[in-house]
Amino acid sequence: MSKPDRLRTRRALASSVSGTTLLVLIQLVSRLFTFVANQLVLRNLSPATLGVATQLELFMVTILYFSREAIRLAIQRQPLDSLSFPDISNQEKSRIVCDKKTDAQSMATQSIVNMSYLSLGIGIALSILLGNSYIQFAAEQVAQTSFYHSSVAIVCLASILELCTEPFFAVVHRYMLYKTRATVEMAAAFVKSLTTCGLFIWASWNGNNVGILPFALGHLSYALVLLCGYSAALSNAASRWHFSFLPSRIRTRDKSVYVLGMFSSKLISLSANLFFQSVVKHMLTQGDAMMLAAMSSLEDQGIYFLASNYGGLIARIIFQPIEESSRTLFSSLLGLSDSNGEESINVDAAKTHLTDVMKAYGILSALIFPLSPVIIKQILHLLGGTEWAGFEVYHLLSLYCFYIPFLAFNGITEAFVSSAANGSELRSQAGWMGVFSACFALAAYLFLRVGDLGARGLVCANMVNMTVRILWSLNFIRKYMHNHDNDITLTEFGMSPHTYIVGFLMTTITILGPELFHNDFHGLVQAAGFCASYAILV
Numbered sequence: 001m002s003k004p005d006r007l008r009t010r011r012a013l014a015s016s017v018s019g020t021t022l023l024v025l026i027q028l029v030s031r032l033f034t035f036v037a038n039q040l041v042l043r044n045l046s047p048a049t050l051g052v053a054t055q056l057e058l059f060m061v062t063i064l065y066f067s068r069e070a071i072r073l074a075i076q077r078q079p080l081d082s083l084s085f086p087d088i089s090n091q092e093k094s095r096i097v098c099d100k101k102t103d104a105q106s107m108a109t110q111s112i113v114n115m116s117y118l119s120l121g122i123g124i125a126l127s128i129l130l131g132n133s134y135i136q137f138a139a140e141q142v143a144q145t146s147f148y149h150s151s152v153a154i155v156c157l158a159s160i161l162e163l164c165t166e167p168f169f170a171v172v173h174r175y176m177l178y179k180t181r182a183t184v185e186m187a188a189a190f191v192k193s194l195t196t197c198g199l200f201i202w203a204s205w206n207g208n209n210v211g212i213l214p215f216a217l218g219h220l221s222y223a224l225v226l227l228c229g230y231s232a233a234l235s236n237a238a239s240r241w242h243f244s245f246l247p248s249r250i251r252t253r254d255k256s257v258y259v260l261g262m263f264s265s266k267l268i269s270l271s272a273n274l275f276f277q278s279v280v281k282h283m284l285t286q287g288d289a290m291m292l293a294a295m296s297s298l299e300d301q302g303i304y305f306l307a308s309n310y311g312g313l314i315a316r317i318i319f320q321p322i323e324e325s326s327r328t329l330f331s332s333l334l335g336l337s338d339s340n341g342e343e344s345i346n347v348d349a350a351k352t353h354l355t356d357v358m359k360a361y362g363i364l365s366a367l368i369f370p371l372s373p374v375i376i377k378q379i380l381h382l383l384g385g386t387e388w389a390g391f392e393v394y395h396l397l398s399l400y401c402f403y404i405p406f407l408a409f410n411g412i413t414e415a416f417v418s419s420a421a422n423g424s425e426l427r428s429q430a431g432w433m434g435v436f437s438a439c440f441a442l443a444a445y446l447f448l449r450v451g452d453l454g455a456r457g458l459v460c461a462n463m464v465n466m467t468v469r470i471l472w473s474l475n476f477i478r479k480y481m482h483n484h485d486n487d488i489t490l491t492e493f494g495m496s497p498h499t500y501i502v503g504f505l506m507t508t509i510t511i512l513g514p515e516l517f518h519n520d521f522h523g524l525v526q527a528a529g530f531c532a533s534y535a536i537l538v
Contacts, residue, residue: 045200048141049145049211049212052142052145052148052211052212053212053215054304055142056151056152056155056212056215056216057215059130059134059152059155060155060158060159060219062126062130062282063123063126063127063130063156063159064123064159064162064163065278065282066122066126066275066278066279066282067119067120067122067123067126067159067163068116068119068122068123068163068166069274069278069282070271070272070274070275070277070278071115071116071118071119071166071267071271072119072166072169072170073271073274073278073327073418074115074267074270074271074274075112075115075116075170075173075174075267076173076327076328076331076419077270077331077419105241105242106241106242106243107250107251108174109171109174109241109243110243110244110248110250111250111258111263111264111267112170112171112174112267113167113170113171113243113244113245113247113248114247114248114250114262114263114264115170115263115264115267115268115271116166116167116169116170117166117167117247118263118271119163119166120160120163120164120166123159123160123163124160124163126159127156127157127159127160128156131152131153131155131156134152135149135152145211145212146209146210146211146212146213147210147211147212147213147216148211148212150213150216151211151212151213151215151216152216154213154216154217154219154220155216155219155220157220158216158219158220158222158223159219159223161220161223161224161226161227162222162223162226162227164227165223165226165227165230167245168230168231168234168245169181169230171234171237171241171245172230172234173328175237175241177234180230180233180234183229183233184225184226184229184230184233185226187225187229188221188222188223188225188226188229189222191221191222191225192218192219192221192222192225193218195214195217195218195221196214196215196217196218197214199213199214199217199218200214247262248262249261249262250262269423270423273423273426273427273430274418274426276427276430277426277427277429277430277433280430280433280434280436280437281433283437304396304455304458307396307397307400307455308400315404315407315408315411319361319404319407319408319411319412320411322357322411322412323411323412323415324415326353326354326357326412326415326416327415327418327419329350329353330350330353330354330415330416330419330420331419333346333347333349333350334346334347334350334419334420344484344485344486347481347484347486348486350416350420351481351486351488354412354416354477354488354493355488355492355493357412358409358412358493359493359495361405361408361409361412362493362494362495363495363499364405364408365405365408366495366499366500366502366503368401368402368404368405369402369405369503369506369507370503370506370507370509372398372401372402376394376397376398376401395456396455396456396459399456399459399460400459402459402463403459403462403463403466406462406463406466406467406470407466409466409470410466410469410470410473413469413470413473413474413477414469414473416473416477417429417473417476417477420476420477420480421476425476429472429476432472435468436465436468436469436472439464439465439468440461440462440464440465443460443461443464443465444457444458444461446461447460447461448461
């Protein structure tokens with residue numbers, strides 16, 4: 001490998017570490033704001049209202065995910081200079097890149113900025129289509145919620161405004177401006193929490209029923225701060241790197257390279273492959289929420305929302321940033337591997353990062369399984385009050401904690417797959433996702449209808465879903481590494497035998513004896529000491 005390639009690999013690894021740290025900070029601060037806001041309103045909020053708010057959030061997530069996810073992933077798959085001068089010979093390209101590096105980077109940047117506007121176009125169409133459907137086909141109890149129609153319209157507007165920030169997001173990721181992203185997103189999260197909490201407190205003081213309106217206005221304030229924040233933070237970026245944040249034609253002699261002279265045909269093709277995969281993946285990821293919305297009461301939806309939010313704090317604060325930064329790192333390393341003949345160092349670096357992350361996840365899983373039932377009830381009693389500290393919430397939240405490691409391993413393995421797979425492999429994965437959907441549907445039917453487990457049945461079905469997806473991804477990774485003469489085995493990211501034995505015994509004890517500690521401060525201190533002792537033992 002040439003010296004420039006080695007330097008680029010090192011920069012990619014260094015950027016991944018710093019990027020992960022900042023992304024974790026974003027999630028930590030954002031979830032802290034959300035957590036505090038929820039605690040201020042939760043005791044005065046009924047499970048039914050929270051259930052409608054859950055549907056509203058699912059509605060917005062669906063619009064944003066279908067509009068931008070595939071395009072974001074396609075953009076991240078491109079090496080820094082892969083889009084530069086595609087219509088000239090290698091010798092001439094080398095000369096031009098050396099002499100006109102700024103022009104090459106500006107072309108590449110303009111191409112991804114143009115691509116990001118496709119997300120906005122898709123989002124506008126989806127907002128209109130799904131917004132009308134969401135209003136017309138809403139259940140009677142949902143439609144009667146105060147300010148329901150207004151809230152749906154506000155969320156549609158918020159979705160469009162958030163998609164207006166996609167050109168900024170593309171530039172932030174291309175030039176790894178993680179500090180800028182951290183600053184803007186933390187400010188937006190703070191304003192969102194302040195808006196939601198402030199409106200609920202105001203309504204409580206004045207005896208007004210505002211329904212789910214504060215949640216909708218919170219989403220709108222978040223989108224507005226994102227748009228204004230990125231506009232201010234990146235005001236000089238266009239002149240600095242010589243591109244435009246508006247859609248612009250790209251000058252090239254080969255008209256077939258860009259559709260309408262603006263959109264990379266290669267990125268459009270890759271986005272299309274990723275889109276169909278993303279549709280199935282979203283159905284699997286949000287399938288539990290969709291099934292709850294269709295088959296359960298608003299109270300059950302509210303309880304499940306509480307469990308998934310509290311139980312998923314670790315997943316959102318730690319695992320999601322690691323998955324996102326790892327995907328960027330894998331794309332960079334494996335993209336570099338595809339761009340030169342000497343790829344072993346980059347593949348080995350990607351493998352090392354993957355195994356290190358999975359080892360860390362294994363250790364964390366060994367802590368989560370036995371310890372989560374010990375302290376869930378005490379914490380839930382302190383945070384949610386008596387209305388939320390019932391039997392169903394406790395057992396659902398405890399089970400959800402067991403589900404967290406499945407989320408973690410699935411996230412990191414699928415991050416590798418989405419970065420390493422080619423077009424045909426992505427289409428194959430999309431087909432297998434359909435099989436996984438059938439597995440999830442069958443498991444959900446067995447747990448919900450046959451076993452009559454309610455929301456807990458959905459968590460169990462999700463575990464089955466994640467298990468088959470993890471196994472498929474691990475098989476892909478094994479084949480990929482073997483094809484690149486760099487085999488990987490389970491022992492490379494496994495734990496010592498005594499960890500498995502101790503973890504199994506402690507998990508059995510805590511599951512069979514959930515009342516080991518009293519539901520008071522003294523019991524909480526005892527539980528903390530118990531957890532610390534086990535952590536040291538592991």
